[in-house]
Amino acid sequence: MKKPLILITNDDGITAPGLRALVDFMKELGDVVVVAPDSPQSGMGHAITIDNLLYSKKMILDLDDDENTEEYSCSGTPADCVKLALQEILDRKPDLCVSGINHGSNSSINVIYSGTMSAAIEAGIEGIPAIGFSLCDYTWEANFTHAKAQIQQIxxxxxxxxxxxxxxxxxNIPKLETKEFKxxxxxxxxxANWKEKFDKRISPSGKEYYWLTGEFELLDKGEDTDEWALANGFISVVPTQFxxxxxxxxxxxxxxxxN
Amino acid sequence: MKKPLILITNDDGITAPGLRALVDFMKELGDVVVVAPDSPQSGMGHAITIDNLLYSKKMILDLDDDENTEEYSCSGTPADCVKLALQEILDRKPDLCVSGINHGSNSSINVIYSGTMSAAIEAGIEGIPAIGFSLCDYTWEANFTHAKAQIQQIxxxxxxxxxxxxxxxxxNIPKLETKEFKxxxxxxxxxANWKEKFDKRISPSGKEYYWLTGEFELLDKGEDTDEWALANGFISVVPTQFxxxxxxxxxxxxxxxxN
Structure with missing residues (x-):
């Protein structure tokens, strides 16, 4: 039987540990093609590149990659990566597109700003079954293998x-040890909402500038929400529509x- | 009675004719504060600026601006503009946020990629009533005044x-003369969907690159859709959620x- 073809992308860039983990997990389930941004694209939402050009490059990032794994970087956004993969790189329609594993939560309102989810949504728009995975741990050293069994099961x-x-x-996957997943x-x-706080500073040349920062504000006490699930040790799955x-x-x- | 405070932004940039028209229309209805990108941000989706700084500058673009109109440019995305306006620039919560008038359609699936709509959605997330306006005419010379009465009515x-x-x-407003609006x-x-076509070229230094182009593909024969309305001479209003x-x-x- 032919193995399923799985397209992988993300928004943290092709070298991000979260993507490397997802590639490892997916190799056990099918043929893998990675088309991912050549640099971090967090918070890009569903941006696409209209007024600029795109570069793409074949990569060899994992010496264990066999003939069932191919990797390409792309200079564009996560949504661009999916478009380029489907139209230019893949020779057949993938059976699934997975995006991530994102370094950080994309639960609740974060889905709107998420490059990870925009890639999955782009695949969905093009008729490909798609899933975005995110771990609620922003660090580069986050442990992605704890949830390997659950990710593969989904x-x-x-x-x-x-x-x-x-x-x-x-x-979305809470930051927990494997045995702690409920x-x-x-x-x-x-x-939910982000309560913005702008951090106003002065540049060396005397110009005012701002950093966007903020605090997450949960406005929902429901026990059927992704935030509730994550806070209570569950991996949350939200069916999302465009x-x-x-x-x-x-x-x-x-x-x-x-009138 | 106090006049309503109307926040105006867009994704084509603060000098775009579509925004200038919207400022003119809104001045007749309330106090106006413009916070708009200092450069075009089309196709930015719901991108926000996380890993870079933001500049903002008070502008005088219209010598007719009276004390009821203030304008600021911002170096960020449309969603950044709204966040900055609400947290740093405005001294009270606006009664309404309007975004546009976009040069080009944001109907059907285009809403996903739209910087115009992401600004309106950002305002919506923050609890401000918000409307995105788009004219189905991509040109810089588009005539925005045909729909003045309808925009003000909405x-x-x-x-x-x-x-x-x-x-x-x-x-969304079809490209028609006033008397032709139904x-x-x-x-x-x-x-709907975009059927992508990548235009592959070679740079002067010999590198392959791509331009993203595409054709709009309507997949919906319903007569209750925005595409049907626009094709039949109506201004379409889609209630949109986040x-x-x-x-x-x-x-x-x-x-x-x-499990």
């Missing part, structure tokens, strides 16, 4: 059952006086 | 009725064998 189920059309999975929970996106229509609001706005 | 209704929490309006239609986001949960898929994924 991927196996996605390959076996498919993912409903128009839906992309957003998987399980995997299907959730909704928690309502039809942004607020169908419930159509009727309300229809009552406005518009 | 804004007046939003100020009067509010917009449901968690919802942001995505307004009306304003509340719609859902059409299912809770991306595919609630209908939670049950399906719950049947997977995950």
């Amino acid at each position: 991927v196996r189920e996605a390959l076996e059952n498919g993912i409903p059309p128009g839906v992309v999975l957003n998987v 399980g995997i929970k299907i959730c909704r996106q928690a309502r 039809d942004l229509t607020a169908h419930h609001a159509i009727q309300t706005i229809n009552n406005w006086k518009l | 804004v007046r209704e939003a100020l009067e009725n509010g917009i449901p929490p968690g919802v942001v309006l995505n307004v 009306g304003i239609k509340i719609c859902r986001q059409a299912r 809770d991306l949960t595919a609630h209908h898929a939670i049950q399906t994924i719950n049947n997977w064998k995950l």
Whole structure:
């Protein structure tokens, strides 16, 4: 039987430990092609490169890579990587696209800013089953192997059952030891917000500038949310969609006086 | 009575004719503060600036600006502009945030890539009623005044009725003369896709590079969509949300064998 073809990308860049771990996990499940940014692209949301050119380069990053693994870097955003992979690099449609493992959470409102999830969503838009994986640990030294079994299990189920059309999975993994995981929970996106704080400084030449910083503010006490799951030791899986229509609001706005 | 405070931003940059038109229209309805990118930011999706600094500068772009209009440029993305405006520039919460008028459509799947809509969505996340406006004409010389009455009408209704929490309006305007507009239609986001084509070239130094190009592919025959409305002479209004949960898929994924 033909092995499934798995496209891997991320937003932390092709050399990020989280991606290297995901490549290792996926090699055991299928043929792997990596097309990932050549530099970090965190917080890029669903940006695409319109007014600039894209470079792509074949890479050899892992001497263990066999003929079932190919890797390419791309100078663009995560969404660009997926577009380039599907149109220019792959010779057949992948069976699955996985993005990550992100260094840091993409739960709740973070999904909106996430380059990791934008890559998965881009694949979903193009009709490829897709999953974004994120570990709630921002450090470069984060331990990604604790959740290997669960990540492989989610991927196996996605390959076996498919993912409903128009839906992309957003998987977040709490920062825990393997034996501390309580399980995997299907959730909704928690309502949350970032309370921005701008750190205002003066440059050596006397110009004012700002750093964007902020504090995460959970606005949701539901026990069916990804934030609740993560806080309680579960791996969260949020089915996520790119039809942004607020169908419930159509009727309300229809009552406005518009002609 | 106090005039409403309207925050204006866009993704084409503070000097774009579409923004200048929107400033003119909004001045008649309230006090206006512009915080917009200092350079074009199209296709930026919901990118934010995490690993770089932000500059902001007070501008005088319109000699007609009176004390009810202030303008600031920002070196960041559209979402950065909104964050900076709300935290650092404005001294009170705005009554409304409008983004645009974008030079080009943000209907159907384009909402995902849209810097214009990401700014409006960012305002929505922060609890500000928000509307993104786009004209289906990519040219710099596009005529934005044809839809002045309709844009003002939508804004007046939003100020009067509010917009449901968690919802942001995505307004697209067909490229038509005023008298040709059929009306304003509340719609859902059409299912659509971009069929990418990469234009591969060789740089003067012999390196391969790509330009991302593509063709819009409508996959939806519904007559309740924004694409249908625009094709039939209507201004489309899609209530858009930032809770991306595919609630209908939670049950399906719950049947997977995950522990």
